[in-house]
Amino acid sequence: MAGMLTMAKKEFLDIIGEKKFMLIFATLLIVILVSAYQGGLSYSESQSATGSFTFESGQGRGRVGNTTGPVMVFGSAQSLSNSLESMITNFSLVGGVLAIAISFDTINNERQRGSLKTLLSYPIYRDSIVYGKYLGGLLAVTMVSVVSFLGGMGLFISVTGIEMTTDTVLRLAMFFGVSLVYMAIFLAIGLLLSIVLPSPSTSLLASMIVWLSSIQLIPNLGYAIGQILYPVRMTFSQTGEPSFTQQTGFTTLRTIISGLSPSTAYENIVNSLLTTSSLEFTSGTPTVTSISVTTALMSSLPSLLYFVGLLIAIFAAAYVVFMRQEIR
Amino acid sequence: MASVIEIKNLTKKYGDLLAVDHVNYTIEEGEIFGLLGHNGAGKTTTILMLLGLIPPTEGTAIVNGVDVIKEPLQSRRHVGLLPENAGFYENLTARQNLLFYAELADVPDKEASERVEKLIDQVGLDDKRGVKVSAYSRGMRQRLGIAQSLVRDPKVLILDEPTQGIDPEGTQDIRKLIRTLSKDRGMTIIFTTHVLYEVNKLCDRVAIMKNGAIAGIGTIPELRKQVNADEGEDFEQIFLRYQGVV
Ligand SMILES: Nc1ncnc2c1ncn2[C@@H]1O[C@H](COP(=O)(O)OP(=O)(O)OP(=O)(O)O)[C@@H](O)[C@H]1O
Numbered sequence: 001m002a003g004m005l006t007m008a009k010k011e012f013l014d015i016i017g018e019k020k021f022m023l024i025f026a027t028l029l030i031v032i033l034v035s036a037y038q039g040g041l042s043y044s045e046s047q048s049a050t051g052s053f054t055f056e057s058g059q060g061r062g063r064v065g066n067t068t069g070p071v072m073v074f075g076s077a078q079s080l081s082n083s084l085e086s087m088i089t090n091f092s093l094v095g096g097v098l099a100i101a102i103s104f105d106t107i108n109n110e111r112q113r114g115s116l117k118t119l120l121s122y123p124i125y126r127d128s129i130v131y132g133k134y135l136g137g138l139l140a141v142t143m144v145s146v147v148s149f150l151g152g153m154g155l156f157i158s159v160t161g162i163e164m165t166t167d168t169v170l171r172l173a174m175f176f177g178v179s180l181v182y183m184a185i186f187l188a189i190g191l192l193l194s195i196v197l198p199s200p201s202t203s204l205l206a207s208m209i210v211w212l213s214s215i216q217l218i219p220n221l222g223y224a225i226g227q228i229l230y231p232v233r234m235t236f237s238q239t240g241e242p243s244f245t246q247q248t249g250f251t252t253l254r255t256i257i258s259g260l261s262p263s264t265a266y267e268n269i270v271n272s273l274l275t276t277s278s279l280e281f282t283s284g285t286p287t288v289t290s291i292s293v294t295t296a297l298m299s300s301l302p303s304l305l306y307f308v309g310l311l312i313a314i315f316a317a318a319y320v321v322f323m324r325q326e327i328r
Numbered sequence: 329m330a331s332v333i334e335i336k337n338l339t340k341k342y343g344d345l346l347a348v349d350h351v352n353y354t355i356e357e358g359e360i361f362g363l364l365g366h367n368g369a370g371k372t373t374t375i376l377m378l379l380g381l382i383p384p385t386e387g388t389a390i391v392n393g394v395d396v397i398k399e400p401l402q403s404r405r406h407v408g409l410l411p412e413n414a415g416f417y418e419n420l421t422a423r424q425n426l427l428f429y430a431e432l433a434d435v436p437d438k439e440a441s442e443r444v445e446k447l448i449d450q451v452g453l454d455d456k457r458g459v460k461v462s463a464y465s466r467g468m469r470q471r472l473g474i475a476q477s478l479v480r481d482p483k484v485l486i487l488d489e490p491t492q493g494i495d496p497e498g499t500q501d502i503r504k505l506i507r508t509l510s511k512d513r514g515m516t517i518i519f520t521t522h523v524l525y526e527v528n529k530l531c532d533r534v535a536i537m538k539n540g541a542i543a544g545i546g547t548i549p550e551l552r553k554q555v556n557a558d559e560g561e562d563f564e565q566i567f568l569r570y571q572g573v574v
């Protein structure tokens with residue numbers, strides 16, 4: 001499409017030339033490296049814990065002991081998802097901020113400084129402008145993700161010495177892919193707000209509110225609504241002692257509502273993609289069931305579809321509004 | 329001479345406000361055409377419609393033989409625009425900004441870099457070519473805007489208040505540039521301004537707008553005659569007559 005790549009290239013250069021970009025990029029990189037390192041340590045500990053953990057039958061509680069048998073079991077139950085948990089959380093926080101910082105003023109800044117009319121006076125389609133600008137943002141975000149992932153994973157692998165099986169590589173690649181989509185969603189949110197709202201300061205505020213909703217408000221809302229609709233049941237035993245039971249509907253509802261938040265959806269998807277095994281106690285004996293990539297992928301499929309659908313919906317909204325908007 | 333621009337019943341309404349009110353005229357090839365009028369007369373609105381940037385409520389315009397409503401992209405292929413209050417990418421230098429626009433206009437790379445350097449000299453930004461626009465003064469930005477409007481080597485050049493914010497020396501340079509582009513290259517140039525001295529010096533023909541409509545159109549002598557101006561009256565007084573002030 002005429003002008004799209006030119007637009008994308010310029011946008012990319014414009015983005016990476018900004019101080020705020022470099023600042024947040026550096027923050028993200030540091031946070032990812034630190035959490036990957038810590039994750040690596042905890043993974044190694046759980047693997048080399050020979051002789052330091054055992055299980056008391058029937059209680060499922062770790063205790064210092066000397067047996068070797070169950071220890072290995074516990075070790076391999078440490079999924080990638082546990083070790084990388086803080087890396088995932090940090091990425092969902094800082095990655096979202098970075099994407100918003102890139103895109104919150106995409107269109108209204110052009111409008112405000114008076115370059116949008118110049119741009120549109122060239123023989124290019126309006127489509128090329130939205131696509132090109134979004135593409136430029138995506139390039140910046142991809143660059144950031146590649147660098148932080150290579151750094152983070154490199155550190156994790158060197159600390160743990162984890163074997164790079166096809167399975168592991170596949171999981172990490174999917175982790176990377178989903179992280180890209182996650183940033184693409186926030187990029188699209190910023191783009192939409194920059195089109196709908198006239199001034200960059202307003203769209204920045206609005207973007208931050210969306211981000212906050214994603215990491216805090218929606219998950220909290222899920223909890224609150226769950227509580228209201230499925231309150232905790234209090235029952236009394238024969239001796240008059242109260243006991244509390246959470247109704248099953250609560251968890252379901254809470255999961256569904258929280259999962260609407262891109263950040264929760266992201267964390268859920270990545271966690272299940274990185275879950276290599278699960279630890280269960282069947283009649284007191286810990287058993288480890290390993291979970292294949294395919295199973296992990298299938299179980300996160302609904303969230304994954306929602307995730308991609310959300311991206312498409314937000315971008316489509318931005319596109320439609322921009323195409324219909326008068327430019328002055 | 330062939331008409332390069334035909335404005336047909338062109339109208340723009342904003343709610344009840346008639347920003348441009350059923351306007352008809354043509355602009356001939358190679359002409360320097362001045363578009364005048366009070367603040368809010370409809371000059372900028374007319375220009376934006378000529379480029380297909382805002383849709384007319386009624387009517388249309390033919391630019392270089394192409395209808396701006398039916399084929400907006402094609403119609404602006406050979407048109408250069410300096411918009412009112414043009415802005416640039418602050419993180420990029422003058423050169424980078426202009427090269428970006430050249431690329432948008434499909435100018436081949438080698439030609440683009442030569443043209444960009446030449447334009448930077450022509451608008452008097454030679455000592456600023458490698459400096460980021462964020463460090464430019466208002467007048468420098470305006471000069472860069474003029475260079476931008478020429479980067480695609482247009483047949484028709486539309487300038488919305490080209491000399492605003494530019495110092496007297498620069499203004500003179502820009503006037504010279506406009507004259508050269510018209511005489512040597514046969515470029516058709518349309519510009520709006522509030523500096524009537526400029527109009528007197530440059531324009532082959534002038535249209536004076538009032539509340540969206542054309543109050544008068546023609547050469548300066550023709551405009552004089554239409555309002556029966558005295559010998560001694562200068563163009564400013566004539567303009568004010570058309571605005572209904574005098
Ligand atoms: N987006 C808009 N919404 C509503 N009215 C508008 C809009 N843009 C312009 N107008 C109105 O249209 C009329 C014409 O405006 P225009 O910008 O064409 O004037 P102008 O002749 O260029 O004035 P100036 O000399 O101040 O640049 C004005 O009354 C203005 O208020």
Ligand SMILES: [Mg+2]
Nearest residue numbers: 371372412488
């Ligand atoms: Mg104007």
